[in-house]
Amino acid sequence: MDTIREVTAECLCIGDELLIGQVLNTNAAWIGQELGLAGIRTVLGRVVGDDQATIVDALRTTRTDIVLLTGGLGPTKDDVTKRALCEFFGTRLVRNPEAEARVVGLFSRLGRDPGRIQPADLAQAMLPESCTVLPNLLGTASGMWFEKDGRVFASLPGVPYEMQAIMHGSVLPRLQGMFRPPAIVHRTIRTTGMGETPLAERLSDWESGLEGEGIRLAYLPSPGQVRLRLSSYAGKDAAFTRNRVDRQVEALYRLIPELIFGEGRTELEEVVGGLLRESGQTLSLAESCTGGFLSHLITSVPGSSAYYIGGVVSYANAVKMAELGIPRDMLELNGVVSGPVAEQMAMGVRTALKSDWAVSTTGIAGPDGGTPDKPVGTVWIAVAGPDGVVSERGVFMGTRDLVISRAATAALNMLRKQLISAPRTKG
Amino acid sequence: MDTIREVTAECLCIGDELLIGQVLNTNAAWIGQELGLAGIRTVLGRVVGDDQATIVDALRTTRTDIVLLTGGLGPTKDDVTKRALCEFFGTRLVRNPEAEARVVGLFSRLGRDPGRIQPADLAQAMLPESCTVLPNLLGTASGMWFEKDGRVFASLPGVPYEMQAIMHGSVLPRLQGMFRPPAIVHRTIRTTGMGETPLAERLSDWESGLEGEGIRLAYLPSPGQVRLRLSSYAGKDAAFTRNRVDRQVEALYRLIPELIFGEGRTELEEVVGGLLRESGQTLSLAESCTGGFLSHLITSVPGSSAYYIGGVVSYANAVKMAELGIPRDMLELNGVVSGPVAEQMAMGVRTALKSDWAVSTTGIAGPDGGTPDKPVGTVWIAVAGPDGVVSERGVFMGTRDLVISRAATAALNMLRKQLISAPRTKG
Secondary structure (H helix, E strand, O other), X not given: OOOOOOOEEEEEEEOHHHHOOOOOOHHHHHXXXXXXXXOOEEEEEEEEOOOHHHHHHHHHOOOOOEEEEEOOOOXXXXXXXXXXXXXXXXXXXXXXXXXXXXXXXXXXXXXXXXXHOOHHHHHHHEEEOOOEEEOOOOOOOOEEEEEEOOEEEEEEOOOHHHHHHHHHHHHHHHHHHHHOOOOEEEEXXXXXXXXXXHHHHHOHHHHHOOXXXXXXXXXXXXXXXXXXXXXXXXXXXXXXXXXXXXXXHHHHHHHOOOOEXXXXXXXXXXXXXXXXXXXXOOEEEEEOOOOOHHXXXXXXXXXXXXXXXXXXXXXXXXXXHHHHOOOHHHHXXXXXXXXXXHHHHHHXXXXXXXXXXXXXXXXXXXXXXXXXXXXXXXXXXXXXXXXXXXXXXXXXOOOHHHHHHHHHHHHHHHHHHHHHHOOOXXX | OOOOOOOEEEEEEEOHHHHOOOOOOHHHHHHHHHHHHOOOEEEEEEEEOOOHHHXXXXXXXXXXOEEEEEOOOOOOOOOOHHHHHHHHHOOOEEEOHHHHHHHHHHHHHOOOOHHHOOHHHHHHHEEEOOOEEEOOOOOOOOEEEEEEOOEXXXXXXXXXXXXXXXXXXXXXXXXXHHHOOOOEEEEEEEEEOOOHHHHHHHOHHHHHOOHHHOOXXXXXXXXXXXXXXXXXXXXXXXXXHHHHHHHHHXXXXXXXXXXXXXXXXXXXXXXXXXXXXXXXXXXXXXXXXXXXXXXXXXHOOOOHHHOEEEEEEEOOHHHHHHHHXXXXXXXXXXXXXXXXXXXXXHHHHHHHHOOOEEXXXXXXXXXXXXXXXXXXXXXXXXXXXXXXXEEEEXXXXXXXHHHHHHHHHHHHHHHHHHHHHOOOOOO
16 A cells, blocks of 8 residues: 655755845745645755855755755855855856856846846856756746755755746756655635634634544734644545545634635735625725725735726825815814724715725824824724725734734725625626 | 854744745744844754654754744644753743733733633643743743753744744843853945846945955845845954944945945835935825835835825726826827826826825736736836926836836835935925
């Protein structure tokens, strides 16, 4: 009988800028996601500095089937990965004519004079003799593929979109062919509206049943949201494992229907966009404390111009009065952070921009501006639609960025609930 | 004579969610920054999964003076860091009354009934007997401090703001007292308007002189920007090293004055905000392709309400006409992505919102909507001010997110240049 042989990987990222925290390591996260989808388990992530001896030492202590290196391949003087690879694999740098042709071609595509290509750029075509070169069509740093004792080492540039293109174009297909990894069944359920601890308590009985099914659960909190990830190794019968995970997810939907807004990488703004698109309805926004962030989330979705009319960021009270029709005495009577003002903002922008739906936010993002009865983090959110307007008050914890982000999440979720409960056709 | 003894650290982050890339490792970046400022050099970052044996194995292979662990301390069932620490240090979990009192206190501060505290929350007060407990005032997971053979191991929660508060409140002061690390002199110069490769070529002579001065240079590119980080270990005379670095930075300012917009963590939106605040002038925005992101950047700066009036996100052409006064025949004649439309948007919002300055963007963020003469990434930006209006066209590379981000950076930089060249007083 077959036993499942797990294929393991290490992500080894190179760069002083990562160690000292001036650049966030988004490459490791992206690679972990892609490998996971391919059934390869990332068991270690390491970050080391731009130092040849350190990199060689790190290479010597790798243990996984696959080692993916990123970074340290740029044309500037602080990049030493190639020399470390030559030392570790006992090879030397030689001129690679194909890579050189790609560097020259890239310059002409960018409209730059090939006669002005710099020596540092041409040096990008000096590559280790023993490696298989992985073409980079978007930049000057080629990827490199080495095999040693049945293990694979692939070295990729640190620029995210170049690294990603080489992964999809060369590395992942080669890894699939070489290792034929077992499938991992993942499902990630996205929730909003309840924190990690009360959610875990509410799900405790359901969670206890997962272990016997060979399913692992992880709680992944982010501002205003908790993702629940179920994962299980598929044996010979992947459909059987998929079915077992699906049954547990169905049970979860029955337990917390009101908290689940989507699955996988589906963001709340995509769910809202999908609901608007399906029903042929339109949206406008009136933002005060979220300052344009809600509009940014909505417009981060490709194709959002089909349903998003536009918005007003009414930071100054004069804009609330002139553009959104808030009466001065309403501002004076209730204060700018209040339910009536939020409702009038939503109704005002809905009328001015002629949309089916409108969402507004008004609050105190901090760090200053709080009062005893309206502390920093107090936000009123309103949703206006064909049948009227509703408003809610929330007090969101954390820094200015977190308050803005949590308020925007709450506003999107409030709109989602209104869209679901409203009739799904226009008018 | 004293020699400098470098104090080294490893950041060991625990969590399957980091390995599979569902959560970005912002903690490692933040810790690297803070340790660097304290003169402690982070030489290794590792990420391992939520597995006791793996964590113990990772602890056994640490080599640095300081090991900072994050994550794996939550009340849910997938967190095993405490058990791994007990195994590694040969101790056991015991009830800690002070930590339990903090858990109860936290619940009552959040307005929750202490009688409803869950067993999982009380289990957060079970801590290794041999550790020094580092109080967490913001959450239920205490920090833990262990010493072994002159080395320090500190375990902190993975929730960023809780980890940060314990670092500032307990860990950094203790590390400073125990290791008295040598100072590292850092200066980071922020540039925009030129890519990494041409910039490196332009700075090549200057860069060659740095090594003899004991100064290390790193190029840190991000969308639309390159940061130049100079760093040097200070000997006994920190002022001398500081002076040496400062002289090189002065030379850099003379070489590329037009590309430098600030230093350190100062963002372009803060520089622009500072210029507006100093001159007592105000700003409004009219965004199409940036969809609110420019407004979000402006309002991410605390106190931005002093100079930011508000903005219009004019996604639909109807909004451009109704709110910004763009004549229909101008849209038809030039197309919506054009210099005249960008200029009219800026002038229109400046008039409507009565601001001193206004910035507009109109372009094609993609992935769809490009044409042969206006490819995806084409963006017109205009800045209107007391003396008139100027516009520029850019073609920005990359995904939708990158086009939006690069266009917003270019818009901020265009406004910065106009603010600098304009008379610095109102009217």
